[in-house]
Amino acid sequence: MRERVGIYVHIPFCLSKCAYCAFASWPCLRPPSLYPAAILAQARQMAALPWSRDRVFSTLFIGGGTPTIYPAATLKPLLSGLREIFNFVPAPEITIESNPNTLSLDLLQSLRQAGVNRLSIGIQSFNDDLLKGVGRSHTRQEALQALAWAGKAEFTNVNIDLIYGLPGQSMQSFAADLTLALEFAPAHLALYQLTLEEGTVLARAMADQQLHLPEEDQVIEMELAAQATLGRAGYEHYEVANFCRPGRQCRHNLNYWQNGSYLGLGAAAVSCLSGLRISNVASPGRYQRQLNSGQAPYAEVEALGRAASFRETVIMGLRRCQGVKIAELKQRFALTPQGYYQEILDELVVDGLLLIDQERMALSQRGLALANQVLHRLV
Ligand code: SF4
Incomplete structure (x- = not known):
């Protein structure tokens, strides 16, 4: 049987930069229109590798950044192009990451029609003051609306991302976020502990003693309380930060945690092809230019011992x-x-x-x- 592997596509654009974000993401109101074509160009290059020809793809994960910063008119051809270029299993898991204020009912319905069957929404908190405090560009109301639309568009496999340990967050406030998230009965929840990454606005505020975070004990208490709440609600804790209803693990991420192989398309994406790690250039402009001139957009190729x-x-x-x-x-x-x-x-x-x-x-x-x-x- 041919090895089953995944494809990750990185869309490194967001409406604004969150204060804690150290990901490869650039703020912009209008993402570059030619970037998706560059992704398809890299997809064709990588599909031609002998390694790819011997494999079948079982998951596709469009992550970011904020992939839904692009309209349906851009995302649909990107998805259909990838499905034409690669040899997928009959029912692949296809995930797209999103932020609430980039979603609409129309966009969600279009994504469903295009074969997306797993929607991940970066809600982080339902508390407007906490969202503002870390520079999130959406509100509680937009998050609630996005979840309602996801249901209407018949997404049955929805992930909600929440963060705990936010500046000014109390146990009660995090518990309220979790309770509200559970009202939507998501198939999957990812609970991330806030970390201060070098070079971020929050890390600088911390260095200037301008940031007040919950104490470490309190953060651990939030995590343990959340584990108990989710356990009682029937969720399986299957990874450090991830919880799901039975059978609803993220198949794409399970492959990472098993250190399986995957292809990474897009600026700053990484591929791991049976122990050969290939990192793409981080700059989206350079990524596009290299592909336009027919070159592979690699920054580094490393064989892992x-x-x-x-x-x-x-x-x-x-x-x-x-x-x-x-x-x-x-x-x-x-x-x-x-x-x-x-x-x-x-x-x-x-x-x-x-x-x-x-x-x-x-x-x-x-x-x-x-x-x-x-x-x-x-x-
Ligand atoms: S939405 Fe996500 S990727 Fe974009 S800036 Fe915020 S944390 Fe970073």
């Missing part, structure tokens, strides 16, 4: 609540976590952050709440 691939597989796999299977790692890399990491693992176990038995290694509940710090020690 056995040890690096092993580490990545462990780190990505530990993001899943079920953790990693030790026998599978041994079979794939001829390495075991105990042999490779030695005393680091003992320290994590003693600190109550990691659980290991003969078969598996997984983060404990506290380890999941502190996942970024724990996984950093295994890099």
Whole structure:
């Protein structure tokens, strides 16, 4: 059977730049009209690789940035072009990321017709003051409207992104966000802890002592309370930040967490082709120019060695609540976590952050709440 892999498409444009955002995204009111054609040009280049010809694509994820900054008239041909260029399974999972104030009922209905069957909405909070505090460009009302339209457009697989640990956010305020999100019975919820990334407006405000974040204990309390609420509501906690109704895991992301192969199209996108990592140039203008002149838009091509691939597989796999299977790692890399990491693992176990038995290694509940710090020690 041919290996099933995914395709990620990066649309790096947003209406404005959020204060915490360190992603490859550029604010603009009108995204460049020729960028989608450049994506299709790269798609044709990559589809011609022998690697692609031997594979079948089971997921397509249009992420950003804010892909829905483009109108249906642009997104529909992009989707149909990708489906013509690549060999997809009969019912691929096709996700698009969005922000509430770029959605309309018309756009959502068009996306459904174009085959998009999973909608991810970056709501982050339903509290207007908190949204404003981190420079989000939408309001609570727009978020509620977007969710209502998603239902009307018959999206049955909707993900809601929420953030906790926002400046000025209380336990009660986060609990209220979660309760309201659950009223829409989304198939999937992603709960992200706010992190201060270098170079962002929030990181600068922190350095200037102008930022008041909830205490770390309070943030962990928010996370543990959310896990309990979602558990009671029937959601499975399957990855550090991700919860779903039974059977509604994001298939595209599961492939990343298993350190599987994928193609990345668009500026700043990364591909991983059986251990060969290819990073595209980050600048959208340069990306377009290189493709217009017939060149591959690569910034870096790197072959990952056995040890690096092993580490990545462990780190990505530990993001899943079920953790990693030790026998599978041994079979794939001829390495075991105990042999490779030695005393680091003992320290994590003693600190109550990691659980290991003969078969598996997984983060404990506290380890999941502190996942970024724990996984950093295994890099
Ligand atoms: S909408 Fe997302 S990608 Fe765009 S600026 Fe905000 S956080 Fe960054």
